[in-house]
Amino acid sequence: MVASIEDVARRAGVSIATVSRALRGLPDVATGTRDRVLTAAADLNYVASPFAARLASGRTTTVGLVVPFVNRWFFAEVIDTAETALRRAGFDLLLYNLGDREGRHRFFDVMPMRKRVDGVLVASLVLDDFEFDALTALNRPVGLLGIEREGFLSARIDDIAAARSAVDHLIGQGHQRIALIGGDTDDPMRFTPPLHRRDGYRDALEAAGLEADPALERLGFFTVEGGAEAARYLLARPDPPTAIFAESDEMAYGALREARRSGLRIPDDLAVIGFDDQPLSELMDLTTVRQPVADQALDVTTRLLALISETEDALNRDPAVVLPTELVLRASTEGDADPL
Structure with a gap:
């Protein structure tokens, strides 16, 4: 049977709130009390719920990613790159696939990610003023991929x-x-x-x-x-x-x-x-x-995480980044070879 925080509190002879503060390392717990709590937790093999820790810290350690489609190569690359970067940083990805006109309107009307994410990534959507206002009202950092707007992080190509x-x-x-x-x-x-x-x-x-x-x-x-x-x-x-x-x-x-x-x-x-x-x-x-594609997604995801963490690097980087493209010449326009 998995031990609960209540079991730890009973074993240590303290309140649940004290167990929570002790396990989070907060300073307002006496050294002797903290030692009892840690010993009780170790004896019971207690593992704190990540969801409870998130609620206590006010952070969700989750970033929302908004895409118009998921079944196209570009967006699959974006999702894979962003998810990998977030996972390595200890964050989860919450994916919103708009899918069609009704899905898009419903999303920006309701903003279902409200209070569920620490930041938002929006991939390759031309947003109108209402939609930008809805994102701004979240009071969370926002990163744009494929478009540029003053006041927002962005990564794109020309x-x-x-x-x-x-x-x-x-x-x-x-x-x-x-x-x-x-x-x-x-x-x-x-x-x-x-x-x-x-x-x-x-x-x-x-x-x-x-x-x-x-x-x-x-x-x-x-x-x-x-x-x-x-x-x-x-x-x-x-x-x-x-x-x-x-x-x-x-x-x-x-x-x-x-x-x-x-x-x-x-x-x-x-x-x-x-x-x-x-x-x-x-x-x-x-x-x-x-x-x-991957470089764009990685760039804006990395800078969004820095902004969420309020690091000095986030303040010193150019918010709008344009990455280079390259014309790759092959036989479909040059030479006598038939590419088929």
Whole structure:
């Protein structure tokens, strides 16, 4: 039978409150009394409840992580990295998957993490003023991943510049009809890549004196099947593109598959470039923009923990961090090798 704090109190001949203070090392317990409590606890193999200790300290040692989806590669990487960093620091992760428009509204209306967390991480959500106000009202440190807002910790990449570098690469190879397979900029979840990467695509075209053609922009919804369907539509046009920029590697995989089924040579007939540099991208020989997902998540999680602990390091760090991306060139845009 597991011993309780009441058993320790009876064995030591003191109150439960005294046992709690003695085990927490508080100074208002006489040395003799503390020794009796510690001896009784050792004799009974008593282990203090972590939940009780948290309540006594006013800390939950828990950080909430808010994501729009959990079934996409980016967010799985964020969750894994944040959870590992928190666990090593003795913290738990409380995950909130918004899922859809109703889930998002309910979350920010109710704020179910209230009094349950010491800090909050928000991943890749475009927040409106009401939602920022709801986070501020928690009176807890908040870290943002993928967006930047004055007064909040943040870690992100420059999605606009990264997308522009990808399209610049295609333009430099002589492509003028460059299609975009992207996410829905009107998605009610309002996460950042569809907005920023589309802007980078259009900026690159404009800078090169190329007119953006709305008929060459197609939704792929960040899935392989979505990318394949979008490519099927684009390649069936009377004036198909000679290159495709996909806002994620999954959509690029779908485009490559559809190009293969259409009998096209990669990259001679169609060049394809993705975004993320997921593990399969090297196997697919896909040119892509490498973004440091784990580094972003680790950076903002580490700084959030420092802020929770009120360390000097937290006060001296720049609250807004922008990490670099890298254009990784492979056979889907260069050379004669077919990546398929």
